[in-house]
Amino acid sequence: xxxxxxxxxxxxxxxxxxxxxxxxxxxxxxEYDLPSTPRGPSGTLKIWGPRHLISDITPAAGWAIxxxxxxxxxxxxxxxxxxxxxxxxxxxxxGLETVGDASVGRIVRLPEECGGNAFGxxxxxxxxxxxxxxxxxxSRLTRxxxxxxxxxxxxxxxxxxxxxxPADPNDHVRFAIQGANIEGAAGNMTRPPLPExxxxxxxxxxxxxxxxxxxxxxxxxxxxxxxxxxxAIDVDQSFNVFDRSITCPPLKIGIRMDVNTKAHAVxxxxxxxxxxxxxxxxxxxxxVSTFNANLDGExxxxxxxxxxxxxxxISLYEVGIPGLNFPGILSVGPKFEVNAEATANLELAVDMKxxxxxxxDKASFTFPPKAGHTGSFNQGDTxxxxxxxxxTSVTGAISAHIIPRVVFGISALKDSVKADIxxxxxxxxxxxxxxxxxxxxxxxxxxxARRSIESSPPxxxxxxxxDVGFDVNAGAEGSFFNIFDASTSFDLYxxxxxxxxxxx
Numbered sequence: 001x002x003x004x005x006x007x008x009x010x011x012x013x014x015x016x017x018x019x020x021x022x023x024x025x026x027x028x029x030x031e032y033d034l035p036s037t038p039r040g041p042s043g044t045l046k047i048w049g050p051r052h053l054i055s056d057i058t059p060a061a062g063w064a065i066x067x068x069x070x071x072x073x074x075x076x077x078x079x080x081x082x083x084x085x086x087x088x089x090x091x092x093x094x095g096l097e098t099v100g101d102a103s104v105g106r107i108v109r110l111p112e113e114c115g116g117n118a119f120g121x122x123x124x125x126x127x128x129x130x131x132x133x134x135x136x137x138x139s140r141l142t143r144x145x146x147x148x149x150x151x152x153x154x155x156x157x158x159x160x161x162x163x164x165x166p167a168d169p170n171d172h173v174r175f176a177i178q179g180a181n182i183e184g185a186a187g188n189m190t191r192p193p194l195p196e197x198x199x200x201x202x203x204x205x206x207x208x209x210x211x212x213x214x215x216x217x218x219x220x221x222x223x224x225x226x227x228x229x230x231x232a233i234d235v236d237q238s239f240n241v242f243d244r245s246i247t248c249p250p251l252k253i254g255i256r257m258d259v260n261t262k263a264h265a266v267x268x269x270x271x272x273x274x275x276x277x278x279x280x281x282x283x284x285x286x287x288v289s290t291f292n293a294n295l296d297g298e299x300x301x302x303x304x305x306x307x308x309x310x311x312x313x314i315s316l317y318e319v320g321i322p323g324l325n326f327p328g329i330l331s332v333g334p335k336f337e338v339n340a341e342a343t344a345n346l347e348l349a350v351d352m353k354x355x356x357x358x359x360x361d362k363a364s365f366t367f368p369p370k371a372g373h374t375g376s377f378n379q380g381d382t383x384x385x386x387x388x389x390x391x392t393s394v395t396g397a398i399s400a401h402i403i404p405r406v407v408f409g410i411s412a413l414k415d416s417v418k419a420d421i422x423x424x425x426x427x428x429x430x431x432x433x434x435x436x437x438x439x440x441x442x443x444x445x446x447x448x449a450r451r452s453i454e455s456s457p458p459x460x461x462x463x464x465x466x467d468v469g470f471d472v473n474a475g476a477e478g479s480f481f482n483i484f485d486a487s488t489s490f491d492l493y494x495x496x497x498x499x500x501x502x503x504x
Contacts, residue, residue, distance in 0.1 A: 024061035025109045026091060028054055032109070032118040033186045034179065034324070039231075041324035042186045043179020043271075045118060047107060050171050053278070055092045056109045057154070062088035066137050066151070068114035073328045073414075074157035077114065078128065080141060080149040099125035099152045105163040107173050107277055108156070115156065117327040121277065123162045124155035158328025158414045165279035173277045178212050179324045180270035181334070182223050182230060185216065192274055195283040205284075209272060213286055213371055216270030217364055220290035223268050224362055231322065233336045235263040239316040241299075241340050242309055255303045259316060259340045262296040263404055267321050271332050273412075280413045282481050287332070287408055287421055290364040295427060297356040297402040299342060306347045306396075313341040313403070321406075333409040340403065346396035353385040356402050356427040358470055365492055367408075367421045367474055368484045377493040379427075379470050399430040410480060419478035419485075423492070426471040434463050469496040 019033050028051040034043045047054065057063045057077070062085025067078035081089035086097075094102030103125035110120055131151045133141060141148055166172060176192050179185050193204035223230055238260045245254025269289045275282035321334035363375030408421040472492040479485035 019112075021058060021112070022060055024058065024088060025054055025056040026061070026088075027051065029191065030054060030056070030109055030119075031189060034326070036183070036186070038183065039322075040182040040184075041179060041322065042183045043177060043324055043326065044186045044189050045175060045177050045326050045329065046189045046191065047119060047173060047175045047277070048191055049107070049173035049278075050166075052094070053106055053166070053171065053173050054108075055103075055106045057092065057114075058109055058111045061091070061109075062086075063092075064137065064141060065111055065114050066134055068111075070113050071116045073116050073120075074159070075115065075155075077154045077156055078130075078151055079154065080133070080151055082141065083143045083149070093125075098127050098150060099154060100127075101125070103154065105278070108154075110156070117158055117329070119277075120156035120158060120328075121160050121163055122154050123157055123159070126153055127151070128153045160277045160280035160413060161416075163278065172279070174275070175277060175329065176272075176274045177326060177330055178216070178270070178272050179326070179332075180216060180219060180268065181322045181324050181332070182219065182268055184219050184223075185270060195274060205274075209274075209284065209286065209370070212272040213288055213366055216272065216288040217290065217366075217371075220268040220270060220288060221362060221364060224266060224290050224292060230266050230268055233263070233265045233267070233319060233321065235261055235317055235319075235338060237261055237317065239338075239340070241314060241316075241342055242311050244307075244309070254305065255301075255307050255309050255344070257302075257309065257311065257342050257344070258300040259402060260298040260300060261316065261338055261402065263294065263338060265291060265293040265336055265404065265406070267291040267334060267336065267406055269321075269323065269332060269334055269408060271324070271330070271410075273330055275412075280416070282330075282412055282417075282483065285330075285410075285480070285483055286370050287367045287410070288364070289367075289406070289408070289423070290362060291360070291406065291423075292362060293358075293360040293404060293425055295356065295358050295402065295404060295425070297427065299340075299354045299356070299400040299402070299429075301342075301344060301350070301352045301354075301398065303344070303346055303351070304349050306349065308343075308345045310343045311341055313339050313401075315339055323408075328414055330412050331410070333411075335407050335409070337405040337407060338402070339405055341401040342399065344396065344398045346398075350396070351385075352398065354398070354400050354429050354431070355381075356400070356429060357381070358425075358427055360425065360472070363472070363492060365423070365474055367476070368488055369474075369490050373490075373492050375492065377470065377472065377495075379468075379495075395434045397430070397432045399428070401426055401428045403427070412480070417480060419476055419480040421474065421476050421484075423472065423474045426469070426473075428469045428471075430467045432465045465498070465501050467496065467498045470494070471496075 273285035317338040357380030365373040475489035
């Protein structure tokens with residue numbers, strides 16, 4: 001199990017770094033670790049391919065960068081070859097003294113202080129007319145004979161489709177990524193086997209992918225269990241879902257729906273992917289997530305007249321979650337949402353509150369579904385409160401959904417391909433009722449068994465038919481290469497039941 005180290009190395013704090021800036025990338029293989037931070041993210045990017053297509057413009061390769069923005073993904077860079085480094089520098093130019101057409105199409109490693117990306121593709125190379133060297137570089141770069149080196153220039157970016165892909169598949173420059181939004185996912189990565197051999201997925205690649213998925217899952221679960229690094233999401237707010245009223249002084253009548261939401265969530269996410277820069281595509285990937293979630297929700301309906309209301313699904317709340325980013329290559333940007341949906345069809349005025357409660361512990365899943373999902377899903381009792389005009393009957397149907405959602409926005413290769421992976425935590429309650437009431441009634445509805453009432457309270461009469469449901473499902477919006485699309489979906493948990501059907 002080559003990648004169980006992901007879990008073990010985090011627990012033992014023995015993560016090794018792949019950023020060896022003292023060694024140039026000259027052997028057709030190179031790695032880069034995301035900068036280490038106490039709370040993440042973390043991850044490793046590995047590239048490999050023909051030696052003549054992978055190069056390096058760091059000091060270890062003999063280059064001094066004299067003009068480069070530290071944040072841009074696309075820019076012109078000015079650089080010089082340091083004295084005594086002609087052989088190293090010549091690897092970028094095909095053995096020539098200066099860069100030119102032979103340099104175009106190469107994937108190069110960038111220094112930490114140059115560019116927002118670890119690797120870029122050379123789209124143009126030339127000797128510029130501007131041969132000035134900044135004053136603070138002059139003393140360092142002046143050669144023994146008193147001359148200064150030739151200033152050279154490269155156009156670098158992450159638009160890998162801007163250069164022709166090698167005709168021979170054996171000349172493709174490939175990459176692999178493992179990462180998470182927490183610390184512990186970086187480490188020396190074994191070069192994976194090819195994803196396909198003669199049109200069939202190779203067994204070795206499948207084992208490589210499964211091992212990383214298992215390592216990320218263990219890392220996520222360890223952090224969830226120990227409450228390490230992850231920032232909790234807490235929502236304690238009331239939101240208006242629908243408000244339609246008519247004012248005829250001194251009266252104001254109408255129908256109003258509010259949702260009172262108290263939610264708590266902790267989300268960990270990891271990703272593994274493999275693809276090629278030349279040509280730019282991702283051959284396979286998997287998102288691995290583990291989360292805890294609690295919801296204490298309540299739908300509050302106040303209807304001073306009868307009527308029909310249908311809200312459709314509406315967004316109530318949204319907040320970002322820390323993700324991970326290999327700029328220009330692959331990024332995962334999660335967010336947490338709270339959505340709601342309600343319908344009501346009532347023939348007379350009524351006030352009603354419906355409580356919805358659940359708890360999810362250590363739910364884990366992989367998307368697309370390359371591995372099984374696990375977790376504990378529990379529901380609490382629903383509290384139903386009704387109030388109607390005394391000595392009148394109320395007939396109608398009400399349905400309510402409170403739907404927290406975790407969305408993982410995925411983008412790849414200069415944002416040329418984007419898609420969303422989501423998990424919906426849909427708790428619902430629906431009721432049909434025909435009542436005669438003279439005072440408010442609070443009715444706890446047990447969700448795990450049917451229950452009947454032996455004696456009727458004098459304040460309330462009629463029939464209840466209450467159905468409840470809890471659906472946790474994962475799906476996608478958009479398509480991501482040939483890996484998944486909007487038709488890819490599966491259930492993590494689903495349960496529907498009718499705990500309360502009674503006439504009193």
